[in-house]
Amino acid sequence: MARLLILGGGIAGQTAALHAKKRLGGSHEVAVVTPNSLWNWIPSNIWVGVGLMKPEQVTFPLAPVYRKTGILHYQAKAISIHPEGSAGQPKPFVTIEHTAPEKKGRQEIVTYDYLINSTGPKLNFDATPGLGPLHHSQSVCTYDHAAHAATALDEAVARMQRGEKQTLVIGTGHGTCTCQGAAFEYLFNVEFELRRRKVRDQANLIWISNEQELGDFGIGGMHIKRGGYITHSRVFTESLYTERGVKWITRAHVKEVGKDTILYETLDGEEKTVSFDFAMLLPPFAGVGLKAFDRQGADITGSIFAKNGFMLVDGNYEPKPYDQWLPADWPSTYQNPKYKNIFAVGIAFAPPHAISKPMTSPNGTPIFPAPPRTGMPSGVMARQAAFNITDMMEGRSEVPTRQASLAKMGAACIASAGSSFLKGTAVAMTMYPIVPDFQTYPETGRMLRYTTGEIGLAGHWIKHLLHFGFIYKAKANPFWRLVPE
Amino acid sequence: MTFAAKGKPAMIEPSKSERRPYEQSFYPPVPTPFTKRMRTNLLWQFFRFVVLNIKMLRMVRKH
Numbered sequence: 046m047a048r049l050l051i052l053g054g055g056i057a058g059q060t061a062a063l064h065a066k067k068r069l070g071g072s073h074e075v076a077v078v079t080p081n082s083l084w085n086w087i088p089s090n091i092w093v094g095v096g097l098m099k100p101e102q103v104t105f106p107l108a109p110v111y112r113k114t115g116i117l118h119y120q121a122k123a124i125s126i127h128p129e130g131s132a133g134q135p136k137p138f139v140t141i142e143h144t145a146p147e148k149k150g151r152q153e154i155v156t157y158d159y160l161i162n163s164t165g166p167k168l169n170f171d172a173t174p175g176l177g178p179l180h181h182s183q184s185v186c187t188y189d190h191a192a193h194a195a196t197a198l199d200e201a202v203a204r205m206q207r208g209e210k211q212t213l214v215i216g217t218g219h220g221t222c223t224c225q226g227a228a229f230e231y232l233f234n235v236e237f238e239l240r241r242r243k244v245r246d247q248a249n250l251i252w253i254s255n256e257q258e259l260g261d262f263g264i265g266g267m268h269i270k271r272g273g274y275i276t277h278s279r280v281f282t283e284s285l286y287t288e289r290g291v292k293w294i295t296r297a298h299v300k301e302v303g304k305d306t307i308l309y310e311t312l313d314g315e316e317k318t319v320s321f322d323f324a325m326l327l328p329p330f331a332g333v334g335l336k337a338f339d340r341q342g343a344d345i346t347g348s349i350f351a352k353n354g355f356m357l358v359d360g361n362y363e364p365k366p367y368d369q370w371l372p373a374d375w376p377s378t379y380q381n382p383k384y385k386n387i388f389a390v391g392i393a394f395a396p397p398h399a400i401s402k403p404m405t406s407p408n409g410t411p412i413f414p415a416p417p418r419t420g421m422p423s424g425v426m427a428r429q430a431a432f433n434i435t436d437m438m439e440g441r442s443e444v445p446t447r448q449a450s451l452a453k454m455g456a457a458c459i460a461s462a463g464s465s466f467l468k469g470t471a472v473a474m475t476m477y478p479i480v481p482d483f484q485t486y487p488e489t490g491r492m493l494r495y496t497t498g499e500i501g502l503a504g505h506w507i508k509h510l511l512h513f514g515f516i517y518k519a520k521a522n523p524f525w526r527l528v529p530e
Numbered sequence: 531m532t533f534a535a536k537g538k539p540a541m542i543e544p545s546k547s548e549r550r551p552y553e554q555s556f557y558p559p560v561p562t563p564f565t566k567r568m569r570t571n572l573l574w575q576f577f578r579f580v581v582l583n584i585k586m587l588r589m590v591r592k593h
Contacts, residue, residue, distance in 0.1 A: 283558035288566075293554065457586040470569055473582050475589050495589065501569040503579035507586075529590040 047073045047438050049431075050139060050157035052123045052335075054079030054107055056087070056420070057163035057391030057427035059519050060530060064431040066116050067526065073438050076117035076155065080144040082106060084519050085188050088420065089512045091230045093191035094325070095198060095238045097464050100188040103512075105520060114521050119155060120145040123164065123333075126349070127154075128384040129340040137386070159434045162356050162389040163427060166330030169219075173328070175302035176218040182302050182324040185231050194325055198235065201323040205239075205247035211322040214307060216253035218326030220298025223415035225254055225262045228327050230461045235325075236289050237463030245290075251319060252286065252293040253309065253326070255412050257404060259283050259293055263414035265401045267476050268489035269498045275489065281498065285462070285472075294319065296404070298412045299326060314407035330392060330415065332356070348383060356389035357381060360397035367402050372452030372482045374398065378445035379430050388430045391423040400480055421456045422479060424530030425449050452480040455495055459508040462500060471504030473497075 049065050051058050054077050066075040083104040092098040111118035121141040128137045136156040143151045168186050170177030178184055183194035201211050215232040217225060232252055239245040252259075260266045260282030267278050286293050296312035307319050307326075332354015337346045350356055360376035374397040381387040389395075400416040418426075426449040433445035455477035462470045475497050481490025489496075518528040561569075568574050 280559065283554075284560060287555040287558045288560050290555075455589040455592050457589045467572075468570055473586075475585050477589065477592065495585075495592075497585060499578070499582075501578055502572075502575040503582055506575075506579055507582060529587075 047158035048156065049073065049075050049159045049161065049434055049438065050155060051075065051077045051161045051163060052079075052139065053077075053163040053165055053391070053393065054081065054084060055163065055165045055391065056515075056519075057165075057393070057423045058161070059084060060424045060427040061161050061163060061390065061431040062116050063114065063519075063521055063525065064428050065435050066114050068432070068435040069438065071115070073435075074117060075115075076119065076157075077107075077111065078119045078121050078123050078139065078141050078155065079107065080120065080122040082108065082120055082145065083188075084110070086512060086516050086519070087186075088227075088508075090185045090188055090191040091227065091234050091461060092464055093188055094183070094185040094194040094231055095234045095464075096195040097234075097238075100192050103188050103516075105516065110519070110521050119143070121148075121153075123335055124152065125336040125338060126160070126162075126387070127338050127340075128160075128349070128387060131338075131340060131342065137384075158386060159438060160387045161427070161430055161434070162335070162387065162393045163391045164333045164335070164393050166392045167333045167354065168328045169331040170328045172221075172331075173219050173299050173302060173326075176299070176326060176328060180302060181304055182218060182326045184327065185227065185325060186327065197323055198238075202239070202242055202244055204322070205244035206242075208247070210247055210249065212249040212251065212320060214251045214253055214319060214321040214324045214326070216294075216297075216326060217255050217414075218299045218302065219329040220255045220310075220410055220412040221415055222255055222327050222329045223263050223417050224327055224330075224419065225256060225414060226417065226458065226460055228252075228254070228325070229262070231325055232291065233285075233289065233460075233462035234464060236291065237465070237469070241465075250289075250291045251321075252291055253297050253299065253307065253319065254293075254295055255298060255414055256295050257312070257401065257413065258295060259286060261401050261414060263399075263401055263417045264476070264479060265481055265490070267474070267491060267496055267498070268493065269496055270493055271498075275493065278498065281500075285500065296412055298406070298410050302326065310406055310408065310410055310412070312404055312406050312412050332393070349381060349387070351395035353395065355395035356387075356393055357383075358389050358394045360395070362395070362397050365398075370398055372450070372478070372480055372484065375450045375452040375480055377448035377450040377453070378433060379426055379449070380433075380445055388434065390426040390430050392418055394418070394426075416451075416480075418451065420458065421530060422449075422451055422454060425454060428530055450480075452478050452482055454479055459504050459511060461505060461508050464505065464509075466506075466509075467502070469505035470500050470502055471508045472500045473504035473507060
C-alpha cells in the first residue's frame with residue numbers, strides 16, 4: 046500500500062485529497078497535514094470583514110470530513126521535506142510539528158510515496174513595517190483577521206454616525222502583492238455597507254495598489270467586447286470607482302503603515318503619504334518556509350524551492366525580459382523536476398515569472414503584482430495533480446499525462462461589489478487563457494469569445510451559490526464531485 | 531523619510547467635491563440611470579444569471 050501525503054488543507058489541498066481518495070479507495074492511503082482544525086472558504090471572508098457573516102458561516106471542522114472519507118489527518122505544520130529519506134529511514138518523509146492542543150509542539154515524521162505541496166502562502170506582514178492586524182491595518186486573509194476587520198469597521202461607522210468624517214484606505218500593503226481581486230471585493234462591500242448604514246457621505250474611500258493601472262488584477266488586465274468596442278478592463282474598473290465615488294492610487298509600494306498614516310513610494314520614485322482612520326491592506330505572499338534535506342542531512346532547500354519559498358515545478362525559470370515571456374514557460378503538470386514524486390499546486394508552486402509587466406521605480410523598488418493562482422485555477426491544478434498521481438500509484442501511467450497550465454486554462458471569477466439578495470451586485474468575469482498568449486491571440490493575448498465581464502445582481506447570486514456549493518463540496522457531501530472546480 | 535519629517539497630510543475630501551475637470555474621476559465613462567437600473571432588474575438579471583452560468587460551465591468544460 047502506497048501513501049499520498051498532502052501538505053495543506055485549503056482549497057487546493059482539500060480538492061486534491063478528496064479526488065485522490067475517491068479514486069484510490071482503500072487500495073492506497075491518502076494523508077493530509079494541515080495546521081488548522083477548520084476549513085475556510087476564503088472567498089467569503091470579505092463578507093465576514095463587513096460583518097455580514099460570522100466566521101462559523103465560512104468554516105467547518107475538518108476532522109469529521111476526514112473520518113468520513115477515510116483520509117488520514119495530521120493537525121500539524123510541515124517543517125521539512127526529506128525526499129531521499131535519511132540514514133535511519135529509507136523512505137522519503139516529511140517532519141511535522143503538531144498544532145492540536147493535546148499534542149502541541151510534538152514532532153514526528155510521516156513517510157510518503159507521493160507528495161503534494163499545497164501549503165498556500167505565508168502572509169508576509171513583516172515585509173512592510175506596521176502592516177497587519179497586529180499593528181495598524183486590517184486584513185481579510187483569514188476568517189479571524191476578517192472578524193477583527195469587521196469590528197474595526199464597526200468602530201469607524203460609529204464615529205461616522207457621531208458626525209466624524211473618516212478616511213478608509215483599502216488595497217495592497219506592499220509593491221509585490223497579489224490578490225488585488227480580494228481587496229477590490231472588500232472595498233466595494235465596504236462601500237455598499239456604508240450606504241446601507243447611511244453613513245456613506247461621511248466616508249472618504251481610497252484604493253491603493255501596486256497595479257500599474259486599475260483593472261490589472263495581476264493578470265495584466267483583460268480586454269472584452271462591449272458597446273461596439275474592444276475595451277480594456279481599466280476602463281470598466283475606473284468607471285466603477287468613479288460611479289461609487291472611490292479615489293484611487295495606483296503604482297504604489299506601501300513602505301510603512303503608521304498609526305494613522307501610510308507612507309508609500311510611487312513608480313516615479315516619489316515618496317507620498319495618505320492619512321487614514323481605517324485601513325485594510327493585503328500582505329504580500331511568501332512560501333511557508335519549508336526546508337529540504339538530502340539523505341546525508343545536507344540542506345537542499347535551494348534545489349527544490351525558489352528564493353521566495355515557493356516550490357520549483359516543471360516551469361521554465363530562466364530569467365528573461367517581459368517581451369520574451371512565453372506561454373510555454375508556465376508549468377503544466379506541477380511535478381518537481383528533481384524529485385518526480387513531489388508536486389506543488391495552488392499558491393505553493395513557484396510561478397516562472399509575473400503575468401503583469403514588471404515595473405521598477407528609479408530607486409530599484411519593484412512595484413507590480415505577483416501572479417494570482419487562487420480559486421478556480423488552484424482547484425483545477427490540484428485535481429489534475431491528484432489524477433496524475435493516482436494514475437501513477439495504480440500503474441496506469443509512469444509519467445503525468447494530464448495538464449493544467451495557466452497559459453492553457455480559462456477561469457471564471459466572481460468579484461462581489463455589494464451583498465444583498467435584491468440590491469447586491471458582483472462583477473462576473475471569464476477569461477481564456479489566464480496567462481495571455483500573444484502568439485495565438487496577437488491583439489489582446491486572449492480569446493475574446495471566452496473573455497467577458499459584466500456587473501449585476503446575477504453575479505451576486507452566483508457568488509452566493511458558490512459559497513454554499515464549495516462548502517458543500519469540501520465537506521464531501523453526497524454527489525460532491527458534481528460541483529466543478 | 532519618516533512620518534514626522536513629512537507631517538500628516540491633509541485629508542482628501544470626499545469624491546463629489548472632486549468631480550471636476552482634470553481630476554481622475556472626470557474621465558472614465560459612468561453608467562446611465564437606465565444601465566444602473568438594469569443591474570438589479572430582476573427579470574433581466576435572471577436572464578443574465580442563466581447566461582453567466584452557461585458561460586462559466588463552458589469555461590469549466592474546457593479543462
